[in-house]
Amino acid sequence: MANAAWRLARRSCPSYLQVLHMNRTAMRASQKDFENAMNQVKLLKKDPGNEVKLKLYALYKQATEGPCNMPKPGVFDLINKAKWDAWNTLGSLPKETARQNYVDLASSLSSSLESSSQVEPGTDRKSTGYETLMVTSEDGITKITLNRPAKKNAINVEMYHEIMRALKAASKDDSSITVLTGNGDYYSSGNDLTNFTDIPPGGVEEKAKNSAILLREFVGCFIDFPKPLIAMVNGPAVGISVTILGLFDAVYASDRATFHTPFSHLGQSPEGCSSYTFLKIMGPAKATEMLVFGKKLTAGEACAQGLVTEVFPDSTFQKEVWTRLKAFAKLPPNAMRISKEVIRNREKEKLHAVNAEECSVLQERWLSDECMNAVVNFLSRKSKL
Numbered sequence: 001m002a003n004a005a006w007r008l009a010r011r012s013c014p015s016y017l018q019v020l021h022m023n024r025t026a027m028r029a030s031q032k033d034f035e036n037a038m039n040q041v042k043l044l045k046k047d048p049g050n051e052v053k054l055k056l057y058a059l060y061k062q063a064t065e066g067p068c069n070m071p072k073p074g075v076f077d078l079i080n081k082a083k084w085d086a087w088n089t090l091g092s093l094p095k096e097t098a099r100q101n102y103v104d105l106a107s108s109l110s111s112s113l114e115s116s117s118q119v120e121p122g123t124d125r126k127s128t129g130y131e132t133l134m135v136t137s138e139d140g141i142t143k144i145t146l147n148r149p150a151k152k153n154a155i156n157v158e159m160y161h162e163i164m165r166a167l168k169a170a171s172k173d174d175s176s177i178t179v180l181t182g183n184g185d186y187y188s189s190g191n192d193l194t195n196f197t198d199i200p201p202g203g204v205e206e207k208a209k210n211s212a213i214l215l216r217e218f219v220g221c222f223i224d225f226p227k228p229l230i231a232m233v234n235g236p237a238v239g240i241s242v243t244i245l246g247l248f249d250a251v252y253a254s255d256r257a258t259f260h261t262p263f264s265h266l267g268q269s270p271e272g273c274s275s276y277t278f279l280k281i282m283g284p285a286k287a288t289e290m291l292v293f294g295k296k297l298t299a300g301e302a303c304a305q306g307l308v309t310e311v312f313p314d315s316t317f318q319k320e321v322w323t324r325l326k327a328f329a330k331l332p333p334n335a336m337r338i339s340k341e342v343i344r345n346r347e348k349e350k351l352h353a354v355n356a357e358e359c360s361v362l363q364e365r366w367l368s369d370e371c372m373n374a375v376v377n378f379l380s381r382k383s384k385l
């Protein structure tokens with residue numbers, strides 16, 4: 001049947017997309033296929049992650065009930081709002097197409113999740129077990145890639161924890177240097193603003209307290225990281241993804257990258273030790289423009305001010321930086337580690353004290369009307385940076 005559709009399509013010379021559509025229609029999933037797909041999903045050995053689960057939920061509802069018929073949940077009813085958004089996005093997609101898409105997604109998941117659990121042979125090792133990151137180790141370099149490109153690599157609570165886990169693992173593995181970069185067009189859009197919506201029974205005060213503990217531990221991992229740590233800033237960087245750059249040993253940027261710390265706009269205050277490192281790196285006047293007035297820097301400006309080590313044209317960024325990193329990774333690892341220790345040890349105590357103070361100030365800021373209003377405006381689509 002599918003072959004017949006393909007032959008017919010070729011004879012009347014329709015576009016490639018039309019052919020694909022005919023093929024898919026000819027292969028419409030039966031109710032039995034749909035039920036098998038639901039079982040396949042239940043039997044997955046690995047959690048496919050929230051975004052995929054929402055997609056599956058939406059396709060299931062569309063396939064069984066048709067277009068979204070639920071009243072829209074409130075902005076702070078985060079889970080039901082996410083489900084509603086996912087379902088509502090499918091608009092008037094026919095039930096049969098939703099059923100087919102569900103079957104396709106389930107089958108792609110069972111093949112990709114089963115195969116990704118296998119460790120590749122040779123020196124290129126991929127770490128599995130991360131939802132928000134890709135972690136690989138090759139040629140003496142551990143690469144940690146922020147991997148939520150559809151959300152501009154915003155750092156949700158899970159990603160904070162996974163970055164800490166990946167850094168702890170990298171500090172003990174046999175690589176000589178560690179690289180942090182982003183997947184997609186952004187390096188990172190900073191803290192995921194939906195982190196503010198998941199309020200525990202103890203209320204916002206408890207949330208702010210726990211968040212300050214999390215942030216302090218997160219930044220602490222960068223202060224204490226023992227090997228050379230290099231940022232490959234592949235695109236725009238916002239908020240905490242910029243401030244922690246002051247704790248890296250080298251920062252290479254694409255000329256597409258920008259550096260933005262809009263803390264006052266968000267009713268917040270600096271973190272990542274930037275209230276200390278940025279002043280040392282660029283002097284108080286330039287640091288104030290960034291941290292207090294939220295001035296966004298181009299990669300060239302960030303390099304001129306010492307935050308970035310070197311800027312590369314986007315077209316050659318990956319090739320040029322990887323060539324350089326591979327050369328660095330051949331240097332004697334113990335010498336690099338000890339040199340970093342000598343440089344960092346003089347500052348460590350001070351950095352931990354700055355980190356603690358910044359987190360305690362932020363804990364208060366998160367409870368302010370200025371901060372709450374900024375977050376609600378972003379979540380209700382009234383504002384962007």
Ligand SMILES: CCCCCCCCCCC/C=C/C(=O)SCCNC(=O)CCNC(=O)[C@H](O)C(C)(C)COP(=O)(O)OP(=O)(O)OC[C@H]1O[C@@H](n2cnc3c(N)ncnc32)[C@H](O)[C@@H]1OP(=O)(O)O
Binds near residue numbers: 190192194208383
């Ligand atoms: C009680 C307190 C608890 C807090 C717990 C926190 C713990 C530690 C906190 C540490 C302090 C950190 C501070 C910071 O990092 S401040 C910086 C925060 N970041 C932002 O304000 C950026 C917000 N995003 C934007 O302004 C725009 O999205 C952006 C300019 C980055 C890109 O715009 P563009 O038009 O190109 O793309 P979209 O807006 O359509 O984005 C695509 C989707 O990605 C979602 N997105 C992007 N960034 C974020 C983000 N930071 N948080 C949440 N979601 C984000 C965006 O909503 C789109 O999603 P949808 O496709 O679903 O609409």
